[in-house]
Amino acid sequence: MGPHGEVQRAGVSAAGAARDGRAPTAPAPAYTIGSDATERDRLRSQTDELHEHAVALLDRVGVQPGWRALDLACGPRGVLELLADRVGLDGTVVGLDINPVHVAQARELARLHALHTVHVAEADARRTGFAPASFELVHARLLLVNIRDPQAVVAEMVRLVRPGGWVACEEADGGAMLCDPADRAYDRLMEAFRTLYERSGADVFIGRRVPRLLGDAGLTEIGVEARADVPPPGHPRRTVILDLLRAMRAKVIDAGLLSAQELDQLDHAAREHLADPRTLVMPHLSFMAWGRRPTLAC
Ligand SMILES: C[S@@+](CC[C@H](N)C(=O)[O-])C[C@H]1O[C@@H](n2cnc3c(N)ncnc32)[C@H](O)[C@@H]1O
Numbered sequence: 001m002g003p004h005g006e007v008q009r010a011g012v013s014a015a016g017a018a019r020d021g022r023a024p025t026a027p028a029p030a031y032t033i034g035s036d037a038t039e040r041d042r043l044r045s046q047t048d049e050l051h052e053h054a055v056a057l058l059d060r061v062g063v064q065p066g067w068r069a070l071d072l073a074c075g076p077r078g079v080l081e082l083l084a085d086r087v088g089l090d091g092t093v094v095g096l097d098i099n100p101v102h103v104a105q106a107r108e109l110a111r112l113h114a115l116h117t118v119h120v121a122e123a124d125a126r127r128t129g130f131a132p133a134s135f136e137l138v139h140a141r142l143l144l145v146n147i148r149d150p151q152a153v154v155a156e157m158v159r160l161v162r163p164g165g166w167v168a169c170e171e172a173d174g175g176a177m178l179c180d181p182a183d184r185a186y187d188r189l190m191e192a193f194r195t196l197y198e199r200s201g202a203d204v205f206i207g208r209r210v211p212r213l214l215g216d217a218g219l220t221e222i223g224v225e226a227r228a229d230v231p232p233p234g235h236p237r238r239t240v241i242l243d244l245l246r247a248m249r250a251k252v253i254d255a256g257l258l259s260a261q262e263l264d265q266l267d268h269a270a271r272e273h274l275a276d277p278r279t280l281v282m283p284h285l286s287f288m289a290w291g292r293r294p295t296l297a298c
Pocket of ligand 1: 043044046047072073074075076077078079096097098099102123124125126140141142143146147
């Protein structure tokens with residue numbers, strides 16, 4: 001690691017992006033959730049909750065010992081441990097995030113878990129500053145759903161992967177936010193959630209678009225798998241959208257979508273409904289998509 005946290009190993013350099021400790025000037029990301037301890041814990045728990053998805057995605061790609069792997073927008077944890085385990089001691093894992101608090105939290109995680117092959121850099125995923133073709137795998141989870149210009153991120157992912165290497169994404173899709181029996185409070189909150197995302201310029205239905213984005217960016221051997229999880233009673237994923245809305249409370253109120261009182265009442269009523277073991281909830285769809293950078297120029 002360089003003096004400013006930049007990564008310099010095996011042709012991987014984030015110096016251009018991280019030299020001054022800040023991301024290059026760019027429009028603010030639409031990520032509207034924050035980085036306090038509650039959000040850190042929510043994201044770290046989410047890594048456990050989405051473990052099976054991540055394992056399935058990395059299995060599809062066939063991550064090998066010795067690979068250089070990048071977890072773009074890793075947040076406070078992402079898939080850093082899983083990647084470190086797969087690439088082994090001869091490999092390298094780089095985490096990258098635009099949020100300096102998440103970067104510090106990910107570095108703390110790597111230190112506490114003695115993940116010596118993991119390095120974390122602060123930069124914008126759209127212009128990382130890494131050298132081209134630096135990685136065998138570039139992975140991103142729940143990044144594209146949070147930004148206005150997903151094509152720019154995908155283009156950067158393709159630039160960073162070496163010919164023959166893989167790009168892999170997991171993204172949510174709000175096309176099937178189901179609750180049965182229907183509940184007025186839950187419906188109202190889902191509507192506020194979708195409206196907030198739409199207004200931020202992000203696409204809450206991005207999951208289904210990811211394979212197309214990868215193909216449009218020149219990748220081949222595109223694969224896709226969708227999962228529609230129905231968390232059982234008591235499972236933390238049951239309330240994932242309500243938890244996100246809680247984390248975005250100030251944004252919801254500032255946007256005039258709901259008053260603080262309405263938000264609290266709806267949240268309380270919806271949580272009671274979801275606590276009923278007879279209620280079925282499918283919070284969203286998850287799309288996993290992957291593609292390979294061609295080895296030969298056409
Ligand atoms: C929903 S979190 C997902 C974190 C992690 N990938 C995971 O699955 O646990 C989204 C992350 O994207 C990061 N992010 C948003 N816009 C970004 C950008 N333009 N460049 C890099 N990171 C970004 C946020 O700081 C946040 O850590």
